[in-house]
Amino acid sequence: AARTGLLLVDNCEHVRAPIAALCEQILQRAPNVRILATSRVPLGIDGEVLLPVPPLTTPRDDAPETIAAAHAVQLFVERAQSYSPDFRLDGDNAVAVAELCRALDGLPLAIELAAARIPTMAPEEIVSRLDQLFRVLGHRSDHIDHHRTLRATLDWSYELLDPDERELLSRLAIFAPGFSLAAVEAVSEGTSPDRYVLDVLSGLVAKSMVVADTKAGVTRLRLLETVRAYGTEKASETGVEDVARRRHVEFYATLAEELVGAAVIADVDVRSQRLSEESSNLRLALNYAVEANNCGAVADLTAALVDTWCLWGWGGTIMNALEAVLDDGELDASRPDALANGAWSAWSQGRHGLAVRWCEESAACSASAGVPPVARAHIVLGLVRLVDEGDRLGGMALCERGLEQLRESGQLRRYAHDLASYAAYLAVVDESDRCADASTEAMALARQLGDQRTLALALNACGYLSIATDQERAREHFSDVLAIADSWCMASAMWGLAWLDDLAGRDTEATRGYRDALKLWRDTGDRRGMVYAVEGIAIVLTRTGNHVSAAQLFAGAGETAADVGSSSMVRWNTWRGRHLSLLREALSPAEFSIHWAAGRRLDLDVLAKEALANS
Numbered sequence: 001a002a003r004t005g006l007l008l009v010d011n012c013e014h015v016r017a018p019i020a021a022l023c024e025q026i027l028q029r030a031p032n033v034r035i036l037a038t039s040r041v042p043l044g045i046d047g048e049v050l051l052p053v054p055p056l057t058t059p060r061d062d063a064p065e066t067i068a069a070a071h072a073v074q075l076f077v078e079r080a081q082s083y084s085p086d087f088r089l090d091g092d093n094a095v096a097v098a099e100l101c102r103a104l105d106g107l108p109l110a111i112e113l114a115a116a117r118i119p120t121m122a123p124e125e126i127v128s129r130l131d132q133l134f135r136v137l138g139h140r141s142d143h144i145d146h147h148r149t150l151r152a153t154l155d156w157s158y159e160l161l162d163p164d165e166r167e168l169l170s171r172l173a174i175f176a177p178g179f180s181l182a183a184v185e186a187v188s189e190g191t192s193p194d195r196y197v198l199d200v201l202s203g204l205v206a207k208s209m210v211v212a213d214t215k216a217g218v219t220r221l222r223l224l225e226t227v228r229a230y231g232t233e234k235a236s237e238t239g240v241e242d243v244a245r246r247r248h249v250e251f252y253a254t255l256a257e258e259l260v261g262a263a264v265i266a267d268v269d270v271r272s273q274r275l276s277e278e279s280s281n282l283r284l285a286l287n288y289a290v291e292a293n294n295c296g297a298v299a300d301l302t303a304a305l306v307d308t309w310c311l312w313g314w315g316g317t318i319m320n321a322l323e324a325v326l327d328d329g330e331l332d333a334s335r336p337d338a339l340a341n342g343a344w345s346a347w348s349q350g351r352h353g354l355a356v357r358w359c360e361e362s363a364a365c366s367a368s369a370g371v372p373p374v375a376r377a378h379i380v381l382g383l384v385r386l387v388d389e390g391d392r393l394g395g396m397a398l399c400e401r402g403l404e405q406l407r408e409s410g411q412l413r414r415y416a417h418d419l420a421s422y423a424a425y426l427a428v429v430d431e432s433d434r435c436a437d438a439s440t441e442a443m444a445l446a447r448q449l450g451d452q453r454t455l456a457l458a459l460n461a462c463g464y465l466s467i468a469t470d471q472e473r474a475r476e477h478f479s480d481v482l483a484i485a486d487s488w489c490m491a492s493a494m495w496g497l498a499w500l501d502d503l504a505g506r507d508t509e510a511t512r513g514y515r516d517a518l519k520l521w522r523d524t525g526d527r528r529g530m531v532y533a534v535e536g537i538a539i540v541l542t543r544t545g546n547h548v549s550a551a552q553l554f555a556g557a558g559e560t561a562a563d564v565g566s567s568s569m570v571r572w573n574t575w576r577g578r579h580l581s582l583l584r585e586a587l588s589p590a591e592f593s594i595h596w597a598a599g600r601r602l603d604l605d606v607l608a609k610e611a612l613a614n615s
Contacts, residue, residue, distance in 0.1 A: 004032040012039035013160055013207070020045050040157060040208045055106030055224075059098040067094045072101035072111055079115035087118055096123035103130050105224040113137040113150055133229045154230045160207060164200045166234070169209055169223075171244040173231025174288075176280035177222035183281070184221065186251035187244050220277075245288045249297050252278070252285035256304035265412045268451035272308060283317060290321050295330040298322065299338045306341045307417050311453050313487035313524020315348035326358075336365040340374040347380050348488070350527030352388060355380050375409070378402030379418055387425055396426075396434065413454075416445035420457035424492075427464035428569045435465050456481045456489040463496050468571060471500055491520035491529055498536055503575070511540050511615050522608050530608055531557045532572070537611045539579045547586045548595050549614040554580060555599030556607040 007026065012019045020043040023035050027047065037043060042050055056072035067073055068089060076097055080087040089097060100123055104110040114137060117126050129136045137150045158166065171187050172179075181198065188197045201221075204210040211222050223231060235241040255278060258264075259271040275282070282305065289297035302318045309318055322342035325331065331338055339362035346355040359377040366373045379402035386395025399422050406415040420442035426435035439461040446455035463477035474496065481493035498513025514536035521529035538553035554576075584592055602610065 003030055005030070005034070007033060007035045009035060009037040012037050012043065013041050014156065016041060016043060019043065040160070041206055056101075056108060056111070058102045058106045062095050062098055064091070064094055067098045070098070070101065072104075072106040073097055075108060076101060076111050076115050079112050080118040083116055084118045093123045096127050100127050100130075103127065103225055105226065107224065107226060109153060110137060110150055110226055133226065134233075150226060151230075154227065157207070157209065158230070158234070161209070162203070164195055165203050165207070165209075167238070167240060168197065168200045169204060169227075169231050170235040170238055170240050172204075172210065172221070172223060173228050173235050174241065174244045174248055174284075175221075175223070175228075176284045177225075177228075178220050178277065179222070179281055180278075181219055181221070183248075183251055187247040189247070242292075245292065246294075248281070249285045249289050249292070249294060249301075252282050253289075253297050253300045253304075256282060256301055259304075260308050261304045262411050262414060265449060268413060268449045268453075270450070272451075272453065275305075275308060279312075283314075286317065286321050290324045293325065293328065295325040295328045296334070298325045299331060299334045302341050302345075303334075303337060306344055307414060308453065310345055310348040311457075311486045311488050313491075313520070313526065315345040316525040318342070318345035319349055319351065319354075336362045336369070336371075336374050336377070339365065340376040340380070343380045344376055347383065349525050350529070350531075352384060352528075356384055372405070375402040375405035375411075376414075376418070378405065379422070383422075383425055386429060392429060392431065396431070412445065413449055413451065416442055416449060416451065417454045417457065420446065420454050420461065423458055423461035424464065427461045430468075430570050432465060435461055439465070452484045453486050453489070456484040456486055456493075459484075460489055460492050460496070463493065467496070467500065467503075471503070475500055487520055487524045488526060488529075491517045491524065491526065494520065495529070495532060495536065499572070499575075502536060502539060505543075507540050507544055511537065514540070515612060515615055518608055518611060522605075527560065527604055530604055531560050534607055534611045535572075535576055537615045539576060541615065542579045542583045542586070545586075546614060547583055548591075549610070550579075550583055551587065551592060551595035552599030552602065553607065553611055553614075554583065555596040556602040556604070556610075559600045559602075560604045560607070 009019060009023070016039065019037070019039075023037070023043060024045050026033055026035065027045075038053075042048060056075060057070050058072045059067045059070045073089065077087070077089050100114060101111060104114060114126055117136065121129075126136060134151050158169075161169065168184075168188055172184065174187070175183065181201075184201055185197055188200075201210065205212045209223070209227055211224065213220050213222075232241075235244060256275070259275045259278075260268075264271060282301070286298065286301050286305075288294075289301060298321050302322055306315075306318050309315060319342060322338055322345070326335070326338060326342065339358045343355040343358040343362065346352070346358060359381045362377040363373040366377075378398050382395045382398030382400075382402065384395070385391040385398060389395070403415060403419055403422065406418060419438055423435050423438035423442055426438060439458045442458040442461075443455055446452070446458060459477045459481050463474045463481070466474035466477060478493040478496045478500075481489050484490075494513050495517035498510050498517060501513055502510035514533050518530060518533035518537070521533055534553050534557045538550045538557065541547075541550035541553065587595070599607075
């Protein structure tokens with residue numbers, strides 16, 4: 001009894017009860033003995049102290065030093081070199097290795113199995129095939145015990161679950177990482193009539209199949225990607241996938257309406273933060289709805305999300321989802337609104353021709369139903385006249401008719417949002433008085449609603465309005481927008497600050513700002529914004545003597561402008577025209593023609609790469 005010692009017991013989960021009984025007997029007879037046991041589930045004996053073993057650390061960003069320091073990357077490199085001694089982590093493969101380690105959640109076995117592919121596959125090629133996770137990581141070799149394949153390990157863990165836990169795991173696999181207890185209850189309602197579903201969930205957490213993180217009194221749940229992939233297979237095999245996806249869509253459509261629907265007129269920022277936390281599953285719900293041709297759910301989700309997501313730079317997601325279902329007859333009642341929301345998303349992406357077509361279809365549907373056109377259809381068509389066609393009076397009349405409809409309907413938040421957007425475009429076309437009035441009203445409403453995003457739109461309007469009269473004030477407005485950090489508004493403010501630096505002859509700062517705006521607009525899919533940023537880079541290149549690249553960028557931007565709407569920004573057109581004249585003077589007519597023709601052949605994505613590479 002007085003003897004001391006350390007007893008190691010590995011992989012106890014499959015024989016938990018007898019191991020627990022044995023450990024209790026040992027501790028009763030030899031209390032000075034210490035037992036170190038590894039198990040997916042606690043042994044449940046007196047004196048047990050749990051020490052969770054987390055996965056290996058993965059890179060938090062793509063900086064070379066961060067990637068090299070991550071333990072998961074270090075394991076991958078070590079194991080890869082055991083298969084291929086010449087393998088090195090370098091500038092060509094580091095980002096792919098980091099992405100691979102993140103996708104595998106830092107799990108040592110999964111990383112070892114991925115490293116075993118290095119003799120025949122580059123890290124980038126492994127990453128591109130992770131949708132076939134178990135095939136890619138099913139490789140056997142003399143270096144790895146054949147019993148330790150990833151599927152075998154997960155099969156082992158799955159067999160330890162009781163039937164209720166297996167069904168719940170299959171249902172949870174349809175979530176993106178980061179979901180709530182309420183979402184679990186929604187997708188699993190009625191599955192375990194004799195057990196409270198959160199008791200079943202507790203079992204999955206205890207058995208390390210689900211990860212629970214609690215912060216500030218709120219629990220968020222996730223499955224490791226390997227477990228999620230395995231659970232997705234089981235959901236398909238057991239037939240629960242379709243019903244789980246349908247309930248997932250219903251839950252998140254309701255949540256979107258509660259957080260940012262038309263009826264929301266208070267605490268907008270708080271609700272938008274919650275929306276951000278749920279964004280992965282909202283996007284997934286929209287995908288599920290499109291795949292199931294659930295037209296009503298697509299219309300409901302996009303109606304709630306369109307304003308916020310367009311500001312986040314996700315307007316393309318809205319546009320693509322609506323494009324997939326707009327021809328379906330199930331949308332008869334909601335078709336005018338869906339078309340108008342699609343038009344707003346298309347406008348945000350610089351797809352102005354599509355925006356006009358959808359607005360006209362929306363108005364025709366409304367006329368057929370004997371109801372007034374949707375307010376937003378008026379607004380988008382008004383912006384097209386105002387910005388693209390130079391019809392100021394006609395454009396402002398249409399926009400203001402739509403805004404009045406919104407105000408009278410009580411949709412205060414959308415009214416404030418669209419008023420701020422209108423103010424920004426009024427600044428673009430130098431309608432100073434109307435812009436000042438609209439932006440002032442929009443800012444007051446945004447503060448009343450607690451809506452920083454609408455406030456950012458109005459501040460951008462004030463910034464552009466001030467460029468001609470008070471550049472320091474303009475800089476203050478744009479800097480305030482950057483603090484709010486919405487992708488679309490940030491890009492617009494970055495571009496405004498770059499233009500201010502450009503006007504002041506600060507070439508280095510202007511180039512940096514135009515580049516940052518271009519990257520953000522490219523990431524958010526705003527083609528019109530990309531044109532402005534490319535033109536800004538071309539202007540600085542003209543002034544700094546890189547005339548060949550400048551000519552090609554100007555030409556490519558001009559060619560794309562025909563698709564995304566020509567610029568009605570008078571001051572910008574004058575500034576751009578001045579530098580185009582300088583460029584023509586710097587090049588011979590033959591040189592200008594050759595490089596201009598070359599630039600016209602570049603599509604916008606290639607043009608953006610060229611602008612970033614040459615600036």
